[in-house]
Amino acid sequence: MRTGQENSKFNNFIVQGGILAIAGVIVRMLGLLKRIPLYYIIGDVGNSYYSAAYEIYNIVFTISVYGLPISVSKLVSANVSKGRYRNANKIFRCAISFAIFTGLVSSTLVYIFSDQLSHMLNEPMSYLALRTLAPTLFVVSVMGVLRGYFQGLGTMLPTAISQLIEQIVLVGVSLSMAFIMSRKGEKVGLILQNENYKAAYGAKGATTGCLVGAICGLLFLLLLYYAYRKKLNRQIYRDPSHDMDGTFEVFKTLILTIVPVVISCTVNNISNFLDQFLHNRIMIEKGLEAIKSVNWGVYSGRYAVLINVPIAIAAAMGASSVPTLSGLMKREEYYEAGNRVERVIRVTMMIAIPCAVGMAVLAPSLMWMLFSTTNETGYILVRIGAVGVILFSFSTLTNSILQGMGRLVKPITHGLIALVIHVAILVSLLKFTDLNIYAVALSNNFFSLAICIMNIYSISKILDYRQETIKTFALPFASATVMGIIVFVLDRVFNAKGYSRVLTIANILIGALVYFLGLVLSRALGYEELSAVPGGEKIYRVLNKMHLIK
Numbered sequence: 001m002r003t004g005q006e007n008s009k010f011n012n013f014i015v016q017g018g019i020l021a022i023a024g025v026i027v028r029m030l031g032l033l034k035r036i037p038l039y040y041i042i043g044d045v046g047n048s049y050y051s052a053a054y055e056i057y058n059i060v061f062t063i064s065v066y067g068l069p070i071s072v073s074k075l076v077s078a079n080v081s082k083g084r085y086r087n088a089n090k091i092f093r094c095a096i097s098f099a100i101f102t103g104l105v106s107s108t109l110v111y112i113f114s115d116q117l118s119h120m121l122n123e124p125m126s127y128l129a130l131r132t133l134a135p136t137l138f139v140v141s142v143m144g145v146l147r148g149y150f151q152g153l154g155t156m157l158p159t160a161i162s163q164l165i166e167q168i169v170l171v172g173v174s175l176s177m178a179f180i181m182s183r184k185g186e187k188v189g190l191i192l193q194n195e196n197y198k199a200a201y202g203a204k205g206a207t208t209g210c211l212v213g214a215i216c217g218l219l220f221l222l223l224l225y226y227a228y229r230k231k232l233n234r235q236i237y238r239d240p241s242h243d244m245d246g247t248f249e250v251f252k253t254l255i256l257t258i259v260p261v262v263i264s265c266t267v268n269n270i271s272n273f274l275d276q277f278l279h280n281r282i283m284i285e286k287g288l289e290a291i292k293s294v295n296w297g298v299y300s301g302r303y304a305v306l307i308n309v310p311i312a313i314a315a316a317m318g319a320s321s322v323p324t325l326s327g328l329m330k331r332e333e334y335y336e337a338g339n340r341v342e343r344v345i346r347v348t349m350m351i352a353i354p355c356a357v358g359m360a361v362l363a364p365s366l367m368w369m370l371f372s373t374t375n376e377t378g379y380i381l382v383r384i385g386a387v388g389v390i391l392f393s394f395s396t397l398t399n400s401i402l403q404g405m406g407r408l409v410k411p412i413t414h415g416l417i418a419l420v421i422h423v424a425i426l427v428s429l430l431k432f433t434d435l436n437i438y439a440v441a442l443s444n445n446f447f448s449l450a451i452c453i454m455n456i457y458s459i460s461k462i463l464d465y466r467q468e469t470i471k472t473f474a475l476p477f478a479s480a481t482v483m484g485i486i487v488f489v490l491d492r493v494f495n496a497k498g499y500s501r502v503l504t505i506a507n508i509l510i511g512a513l514v515y516f517l518g519l520v521l522s523r524a525l526g527y528e529e530l531s532a533v534p535g536g537e538k539i540y541r542v543l544n545k546m547h548l549i550k
Contacts (some may be wrong), residue, residue, distance in 0.1 A: 023160030027167045028309040034171040035305045041178045042202030044487035049203040052121045052298035055131035055273045057110070057137070062269045064106035065141045067258035068099055069148035070403060076152025083282060083325045084103040085235040087244050088152070095145045100479030103141030110134040121273075122280040125196055128204040132211065139214040146221040158224050166217030174209025177437050197199070260408030264399060267415030271422060271447060276442050278423070282430040287398030295377065295437040302371055303381040303441065311392050313348060315400075325404030335364075338465035341401055345394070346472040347529060352393035353473075354515045357480040358508065360386035361488045366497040367505070377437065385441040391448035398455035405462060414454040422447035471524045479518025487511040520548050 185201025429439035
């Protein structure tokens with residue numbers, strides 16, 4: 001049994017994850033709202049150029065930047081839990097220096113070699129977008145350290161708010177610049193007799209928003225840090241420990257913590273890079289070059305954007321779990337760590353499962369609602385990839401859990417094994433079937449499935465626990481199945497005379513209500529689960545008064 005204080009700490013851990021998860025969903029929704037008008041502005045070809053530039057950017061970002069927030073949050077949390085505020089501050093300052101150096105180097109290299117990098121993905125005209133993205137690497141390097149620092153101090157709000165600011169600015173600037181630059185590209189295309197310049201310049205304009213948004217997010221965090229400095233200085237002054245790690249030791253610890261995280265995440269990003277590289281290369285070999293960019297534009301601009309919204313929840317819950325799990329493992333509180341792992345997996349699955357079912361059932365209506373198209377490529381991709389919402393959510397979350405537990409090599413090993421399986425399946429499907437772009441979505445499901453199996457086995461073995469299955473998987477799936485049947489029937493009725501955005505939205509809301517009632521009536525949802533969501537305790541009190549929940 002946990003004491004009242006332990007319960008309070010646990011609920012705070014879950015609520016912090018909930019705050020970051022909600023911010024993550026809002027950010028993804030804003031990103032989705034951006035990609036919808038962006039599709040109308042730059043088209044599928046423009047989305048393919050945009051995606052190619054982003055895949056290259058993501059790999060460089062992962063190698064040079066990604067590990068910093070997680071590493072800083074973990075190291076700062078470990079020191080703060082022991083009251084070593086001086087050492088935590090030194091770690092932060094060393095991390096900032098490291099971020100400035102790596103950010104400058106990576107930005108410069110990407111800008112200089114943008115043309116060569118773009119040719120690697122067989123999308124040479126994406127170099128315009130990639131050059132615009134290059135300076136963003138420096139900005140997000142510094143911003144990542146600040147986010148990790150605040151997370152290490154136990155608050156996710158600065159990260160959540162900065163993400164929202166960044167995304168709001170990004171959407172506004174991206175859309176306006178995409179429109180302006182695509183007009184310019186159209187004129188250039190007329191002069192050079194190449195209509196693809198409109199799409200290339202449009203993609204360049206869209207990536208401008210990434211840079212401006214990152215700058216605004218960084219400015220917010222810097223202002224917050226300077227506002228917090230007085231409190232920080234008081235904590236340092238009261239710190240009774242005067243022994244600090246040497247500068248070399250801090251940098252060494254940072255690098256040793258960053259490298260496994262980077263390698264683990266690089267495996268996932270290399271998977272995305274290989275997907276586009278292999279798809280484009282094999283499509284050219286099969287004489288289907290004319291449709292490769294269009295197909296990838298549908299994949300990256302419609303399908304990937306849609307399924308990434310629920311996956312954001314898992315990423316946020318995982319990020320919030322790293323500092324807390326790190327502290328528990330250091331104190332050898334394995335039972336409590338097992339409780340937290342079980343709970344965060346359950347909450348994440350309660351969200352991912354209905355999203356997957358809903359997307360599979362409503363795929364054609366969703367494509368029409370968002371992109372005004374009845375083209376079957378988009379909605380078939382969504383139906384194939386719907387199961388991937390559950391699998392990717394689970395694999396993303398468990399990767400973070402293993403990292404928080406200090407098992408940094410496990411995600412790397414599991415990712416590499418899964419990558420080999422993924423590439424073998426992808427190449428086989430692309431070469432020997434006519435699945436084409438569908439092969440990418442299908443092989444990605446096997447990739448995440450392999451990681452899920454290996455991750456949960458490792459976590460269970462380390463903590464000597466077994467994940468509860470009834471409330472985590474069975475009851476949410478049963479409730480989601482009932483929801484799926486109802487929204488499927490309503491979808492047929494609502495769209496009997498043609499697709500309607502208003503009725504589709506109404507159907508989604510009805511489905512959400514049906515699923516929520518299903519969880520309540522099946523007793524899958526209780527106080528512990530509702531407390532995972534900001535404001536959940538108020539919902540619990542209302543339901544308790546109605547005798548719907550205990």
